[in-house]
Amino acid sequence: MKQFSRMAALLAGASVLAMTGCDNMKQIKHLPYPETARGEVVDNYFGTEVPDPYRWLEDDNSEATAAWVAAENAVTEDYLSQIPFRNAIRERLTQLWNYPKEGAPSKHGDWYYYYYNDGLQNQSVLCRTQQPGEAGEVFLDPNTLSEDGTVALSAVSFSKNGRYFAYAAAASGSDWVEIRVMDTETKTRTEDRIEWVKFSGAVWAPDSKGFYYSAYDAPKEGVYSAQNQFQKVYYHKLGTPQTADRLIYEDKAHPLRYFSAWPSEDGKWLFVIASEGTSGTEILCRKTSETKFRTLLAGFDHDYAPVDCKEDNLYFVTNEGASNYTLKRIALTAPAKVETVIPEHEKNLLEGVGTAGGYLFASYLQDAQNQVVQYDYDGRLVREIVLPAIGTVGGFSGEEEDTELYYSLANYTAPATIYRYDIASGESTLYKSPEVAFDPALFVTEQVFYPSKDGTQVPMFITRRKDMKLDGKNPCLLYGYGGFQINLTPGFNPSALMFVEQGGVYCVANLRGGSEYGEAWHKAGMLENKQNVFDDFIAAAEYLIAQKYTSSERLAINGGSNGGLLVGACEVQRPDLYAVCLPQVGVMDMLRYHKFTIGWGWAVEYGSSDNEEQFPYIYKYSPLHNIKEGVKYPATLVMTADHDDRVVPAHSFKFAAQMQHCQAGEAPVLIRIESKAGHGAGKPTSKRIDEAADMYAFLFQNIGVPYRPVGE
Structure with missing residues (x-):
């Protein structure tokens, strides 16, 4: 407690400095932007001619693109290296990241498996113990799969009998993975090896003799940028080469659909889930004794997510006729018979359903915060589970024979804490609580609701110091996503914590396009309604300014992937509203x-x-096509990676080049292009810290507020 008291005094000093700012901060001049050739490419879209002068940057294998990347990185590094507090930020981030992290254990065979990171390991290590709470042993250390920690596990699964473990390994952040298998008795890797897998892991057959997976044919060119077509489902028998794998399902008429297999635990049924995009599914099924699939739940207008298959009934979560989702079951021997097991909640989103110990665990979202309810398989309420704190919950799933399970709970000021849950009594007891070098009592997270342009009330979480003054002088970072039914719920982020230590205000807006309030909320932010998302984000910025949390001169916006689109669109629509943009x-x-x-x-x-x-x-609204010459744009740091095969780096390359070409103001427009990294999943701890240090150094420098190390 003494160190917390001392830190409180130190942070108070840092807060005052951050709020008052420093008008005498050194102004940093960036090197001249690289000369980026502008081509003559023009596309015609239904009579509208659209120039694309940087089309050549789409070729990520060309020498010209490589030279441009090197030149841009040199300009960016020169600028960042001049920021006097860049290293101090990296040191503090390293301190905040450096705490032991342990995941919730799950039982497979005679062992309980869990992830552990001693603090700064690039990848968390998969460990195991025969008794939860006792010292465990290393089972698989992903850090040994590469010299620099850039190979990560993207999906793992155990065979039903616990004898075999399959993992999908991704190199340099790519979506392409390779599936390998380990024998849990000997802790050795088998000869099984599956290549050219994407968006799939190993799904074990109930007899533990093999697994299903989805893969593409090996691409002939453009491994990281070529369009993926004709995904197929295969069955792999252990001990045989991939060339001998049995084709389970393909669709030659629809090259852009993707598929995944899902077997029932009793071995009687095999399901294939088909998708045409990021929402909307169709479920096919057959008995394992048959060869031909039939359509069980047709069409792609709704979501169907399998939960369990018991006594020839498939339990599934769907939004068909239920914007907030519901759990239903369908009789496989009489498909016309569909029953509702858990009705749709009138307000709260049914985010998902897990199974364990013969019960259903429904996870709801109420105003972007988790609630969990336990039901039996006929939908009868067992109990509303009392969670130890408000936040984001994970882990309410297990095996039929389990009598207890372990779950995690985290929020903006508390890292993931693990609890043991007794399925019969409903009692939660503390299992593991991490310790981080900060005092959460100094901070507060509040939830506000603000009106968007059309009057819609939008929720936003605001995390700040309790002693912060609403005087309009505080640094503020506004984060958003707004799409693909993705919900932003409270989670622990060491980088954001460092920011609020400095007197900053960290805000997360739950924009339309997510599904915080069900499918209606999602649809209100997609297709022709996409502008609503940008309006929601702009309204969040205006609210923070109006309520004196910050000012335009101290406001930064940030988002990744679809959130990067959000930042780009809002920057070109309202360049006057922010000081810094971080897509x-x-x-x-x-x-x-x-x-x-x-x-x-x-x-x-x-x-x-x-x-x-x-x-x-x-x-x-396309960000690239709405950058205008003669406009003074905010300071912008575009961030991407050379191995991103989800959102290819050409998006960021072209945006940065056009922004540099059009920028009429003095604010820098830089691009940070990371090597041996991808879209973000599995990124090594060292790279995450480096990226965060650069981003926040750029932020502080361009709002005119210096970072002051804790302790000064």
Whole structure:
């Protein structure tokens, strides 16, 4: 407690400094931007001619692109290296990241498996113990799979009998993975090896003799940028080569659909879940004794997510006729018989359903915060589970024979804490609580609701110091996403904590396009309604300014992937509203996104420039195409990675080049291009810290507030 008291005094000093700012901060001049050749490419979309002068930057294998990347990185590094507190930020981030992290254990065979990171390991280590709470042993250390920690586990699964463990390994952040298998008795790797897998892991057959997986044919060219077509489902028998794997399902008529297999635990049924994009599914099924699949739940207008299969009944979560989702079951021997097990909640979103110990555990979202309810398989209420704190919950799932399970609970000021849950009594007891070098009592997270442009009330979490003054002088970072049914719930982020230590205000807006309030909330922010998302984000910024949390001169905005699109669109629509814009791996070219890798799958969310009715509204907000000459844009640090095969780096390359070409103000427009990294998943701790240090150094420098190390 003494160290917390001392830190409180130190942070109070830091807070005062951050709030008052420093008008005498050294102004840093960036090197001249690289000369970026402008081509003569012009596309015609239904009579509208659209120039694309940087089309050549889409070729990520060309020498010209490589030279441009090197030149841009040199300009960015020169600028960042001049920021006097860059290293101090990196040191503090390292301190905040450096605490032991342990995941919730799950039982497989005679062992309980869990992830552990001693603090700064690039990848968390999979450990195991025969008794929870006792010292365990290392089972698989992903850090040994590469010298620099850039190989990560993207999906893992155990065979039903616990004898075998399959993992999908991704190199340098790529979506392509390789599946390997380990014998849990000997802790050795078998000869099994599966290549050219994407968006799939190993799904074990109930007899533990093999597994199902989904893969593409090996690409002939453009491994990281070529469009992926004709995904197929295979069965792999242990001990045999991939060339001997049995084809389970393919669809030659629909090259852009993707599929995954899902077997029932009793071995009687095999399901294939088909998707045409990021939302909307169809479920096919057959008995394992048969060869032909039949359509069980048809069409792609709704979501169908399998939960369990018991006594020839498939339990599934769906939004068909239920915007907030419901759990239903369908009789496989009489498909016309569909029953509701858990009805739709009138307000709260049914985010998912897990199973363990013969019960169903429904996870709800109420105003972007988790609640968990336990039911029996007929939908009878067992109990509303009392959680130890408000936040985001994970882990309410297990095996039929389990009598207890372990779950995690985290929020903006508390890292993931693990609890043991007794399924019979409903009692939660503390299992593991991490210790971080800060005092959470100094901070507060509040939830506010603000009006968007059309009057819609939008929730936002605001994390700040309790002693902060609402005087309009505070540094503020506004984060958002707004798409693909993705919900932003409270989670622990050491980088954000460092920011609020300095007197900053960290804000997360729950924009339309997510599904915080069900499918209606999602649909209000997709396709022709996408502008609502940008309006929500702009309104959040205006609210923070009006309520004196911050000012335009101290406000930064940040988001990644679809959130990078959000930042880019809001920057070009309202450049006057922010001091700093920080788009990460953003979708910036809305007219060509669907031509690369898996981008076609996003057309159900965005629409497509190939569609005459959809082209106008996409073109109207596409960040790349709405940058205008003569405009003073905010300080901008575009961030991307050379191995991003989800949102290819050409989006960021072209956006940065056009922004540099058009910038009429003095604020820098830089691009940080990371090597041996991808879209973000599995990024090594060292790279995460380096990226965060650069981002926050750029932020503080360009709002005119110096970072002051804790302790000064």
